[in-house]
Amino acid sequence: MTTLKNDRYLKALLREPVDMTPVWMMRQAGRYLPEYKATRAQAGDFMSLCRNAELACEVTLQPLRRYALDAAILFSDILTIPDAMGLGLSFGAGEGPKFAKPIENKSAVDNLPIPDPEQELQYVMNAVRTIRRELKGEVPLIGFSGSPWTLATYMVEGGSSKAFTKIKKMLYTQPHLLHSLLDKLAQSVILYLNAQIKAGAQAVMIFDTWGGVLAHRDYLDFSLQYMHQIVDGLIREHDGRKVPVTLFTKGGGLWLEAMADTGCDALGLDWTVNIADARARVGHKVALQGNMDPSILYAPAPRIEQEVRSILADFGQGSGHVFNLGHGIHQDVPVESPKVLVDSIHQLSQAYHK
Ligand code: 1CP
Numbered sequence: 543m544t545t546l547k548n549d550r551y552l553k554a555l556l557r558e559p560v561d562m563t564p565v566w567m568m569r570q571a572g573r574y575l576p577e578y579k580a581t582r583a584q585a586g587d588f589m590s591l592c593r594n595a596e597l598a599c600e601v602t603l604q605p606l607r608r609y610a611l612d613a614a615i616l617f618s619d620i621l622t623i624p625d626a627m628g629l630g631l632s633f634g635a636g637e638g639p640k641f642a643k644p645i646e647n648k649s650a651v652d653n654l655p656i657p658d659p660e661q662e663l664q665y666v667m668n669a670v671r672t673i674r675r676e677l678k679g680e681v682p683l684i685g686f687s688g689s690p691w692t693l694a695t696y697m698v699e700g701g702s703s704k705a706f707t708k709i710k711k712m713l714y715t716q717p718h719l720l721h722s723l724l725d726k727l728a729q730s731v732i733l734y735l736n737a738q739i740k741a742g743a744q745a746v747m748i749f750d751t752w753g754g755v756l757a758h759r760d761y762l763d764f765s766l767q768y769m770h771q772i773v774d775g776l777i778r779e780h781d782g783r784k785v786p787v788t789l790f791t792k793g794g795g796l797w798l799e800a801m802a803d804t805g806c807d808a809l810g811l812d813w814t815v816n817i818a819d820a821r822a823r824v825g826h827k828v829a830l831q832g833n834m835d836p837s838i839l840y841a842p843a844p845r846i847e848q849e850v851r852s853i854l855a856d857f858g859q860g861s862g863h864v865f866n867l868g869h870g871i872h873q874d875v876p877v878e879s880p881k882v883l884v885d886s887i888h889q890l891s892q893a894y895h896k
Contacts, residue, residue, distance in 0.1 A: 543782030548681045551613040552745060555786035555808045555829045557862040563854065563891035564612035565884050566684070568810075568836075569870030570605040571617050575877065577604050588633045589625070592618050598669040599676050606681070608877070609884045612864075613681050613745070616673060616738070618666050620688030620749055623730050624697045626657035644700035644708075648716075651723045656730050659737030666734075667741040674742035685743025687735050689750035689791075690727035690772075691765035694720065706755055713764060720764065728768040732775035739777045739785055747788040747810065748772060754793020761797060770804040788831055792869060795820075802827040813868030818856040830857070831864040834883075839867075839875040843882045850886045859894050 546552070551564040572578055581601050585591035592598055602617040621639050625631035630642030645651060657663055673683055696702070698709040712720045735746050753765040769789055778785055789801050790810025801809050802824040811820055811832035820830055838849050850865075857863045865887045871880070 544679060546679050546682060546744075548612055551864060552682050552783070552786060554861050554864050555745060555788065555831075556784060557829050559895065560861050561892065561895055562888050563857075563863050563865050563894065565865040565887045566611045566613040566615065567605070567871050567880060567883075568867050570611065570615060570880075571601045572871065573873040574871060574875050575604055575608070588619075589631065592622065592669070593665045595665065595668040595672040599672040602669075602673050603676060605880070609880050610888060611681065611884060613684050614673065614677055615684040615747075616666070616670055616686060616743065618669060618686075620686070620693060620751075621696060622663060622666055623657060623687070623727070623734060624693055626662035627654050627697075627730070629697060638702035639696060640701045641697065645694075645697045645723060648719055651719060651726070654723070654726055656726060656733065659734050663734060663737070667737055670738055670741040670743055682744035683742060684745050684747055685735060685738035686747045686749060687731045687772075689748050689753065689765060689789075690724040690731060690768040691756070692750050692752045693727050693731075694723055695752045697723070706752070713760065724764065724768050728771045728775075731772050735772070736775075736777050739780050743785075744780075744783065745786045745788070746776065747790060750789065750791040750794070753791035758796070761791075761794075762800060765791065766797065766800055766804070769801075769806075773804045773806050786829075790831070798824045808864065810866065811868060816856060817853055817863070818858065821857060821862075825862060829862040829864065831866045833866070833868040836867040836869055836871050836875075839871065839879040839883065841879075843879075846879060846882045847886045847890075850883065850890055854887070854891050854894060857894070861895065865891075 550560040553560050554564050578601050581597055582591055585594055585597050598617045602614050606614055621631050632640050695709050748769055750765055753761055773787055786807035788808040788810055789806045792812050795815040798820055808829040808831050813833050813835035817833055834849055
C-alpha cells in the first residue's frame with residue numbers, strides 16, 4: 543500500500559474517524575484561476591489540454607498550491623468517452639461542447655464501439671499516472687466519469703441542452719433504443735473507471751449532472767439503474783485500500799434512499815437539500831459530500847464562514863462528511879474566497895470530531 547500523508551478524504555468517505563472535515567471543490571481546476579487560463583492558452587484548445595499529461599497534471603495541481611484541499615481531481619472531462627466512441631467532440635471559443643455526429647437512430651447506436659481505456663483513452667490514464675507521481679502521496683487522487691444518462695444527453699442532443707427535447711423524445715418513443723445506448727455507456731464507464739483505478743485513482747465519482755430532469759420512475763429506469771450496474775462492476779479495493787465510490791445526481795434530493803441502496807460509499811448533494819435531513823435518511827448507509835451553494839463564494843468572508851458553520855452544524859458530530867460545493871465553482875469568483883472556505887472548514891470542524 544502506497545502511503546498517503548493526508549487520507550482524511552478517503553477516511554470520511556468510509557465513515558472512519560478523522561481529525562477534521564475534509565474538503566475539495568467540484569471543478570476546482572478551472573477558469574477562476576489565472577494560472578489555469580495561462581496553461582490553457584499554452585495548450586491551445588480544451589481537449590489538447592486534456593490530452594497533454596504534463597499540462598493536465600499541472601492544472602490538477604494548481605488549486606492545491608493555493609488552498610489546503612484534501613483531494614485532487616483528475617483534470618479531464620466527462621465527454622472523453624463519447625469522443626472516444628467517434629462522435630467528434632469540439633469546444634468552440636466561449637461555447638459549450640458540440641458533437642459533429644450526434645446519435646439519431648438505431649444504426650448509430652449499433653455501430654458505437656466500446657472504447658478500450660488503454661487505447662483510445664490512454665491519454666486519460668497517462669494523466670492519472672503523471673498526477674499520481676507528482677502528487678507524491680500528499681493527498682488522494684479522485685477519478686471520475688459521467689453517468690450513462692448524463693453522457694447520453696450530450697450524445698443525443700449534440701451538445702448542451704436546456705429542455706432535453708431530443709433525448710426525451712427518444713425516451714418516450716424508442717425506449718429500447720435509449721436502453722441499448724445506456725447499456726453500452728455503462729459497459730464503457732465500468733472499463734474506463736476500472737482503468738483509472740488501476741492507473742492510480744484512489745476514489746471515483748460519477749457525475750449525473752442531468753439526472754434531475756427526469757420524472758421519478760424514469761430516473762430509476764434510465765439513470766439510477768445504470769449507475770447501479772457501474773457500482774456493481776467497479777474494483778472496490780486496490781493497492782491494499784478500499785476505493786470509495788461517490789454518486790452525484792444534481793437535483794437528486796428526492797432519491798437519496800434509492801441511490802444509497804446501490805451499494806456506493808457516498809452521495810454528493812446539491813445545495814437544495816438540508817444535509818441534516820439527508821444524514822437522517824441515509825447517513826447509516828453512506829457518507830455525504832456537499833453541499834454549499836457555489837454562489838456563496840461571491841459573498842464576503844464572514845458570509846462564507848457563516849454558511850460553513852451552518853452546514854457543519856447541520857451535519858453534526860462525527861465522520862461521514864466531505865465538505866464540497868453543491869455543484870461546480872463559478873468562473874468569476876474571487877480567488878481569495880476558496881481560501882476562506884477551506885481554512886474555515888478545517889478550523890471550525892475540529893469540534894465535531896472530538
Ligand atoms: O474553456 C475551458 O477551459 C473548458 C471548461 C471546462 C473545464 C475546466 C470543461 C468543458 N471541462 C472542464 C474540466 C472538468 N469537467 C473537470 C475537471 C476539473 C476539476 O473538477 O477540477 C470535471 C470533473 C468535469 C466534469 C464535467 N464536464 C461535468 C460533470 C460535472 C458538472 O459540473 O456538472 C459536465 C456536465 C461536463 C461537461 C462540460 N465540459 C465542459 C463544459 C463547459 C461542460 C458543461 C456543459 C454544459 O453546461 O452542458
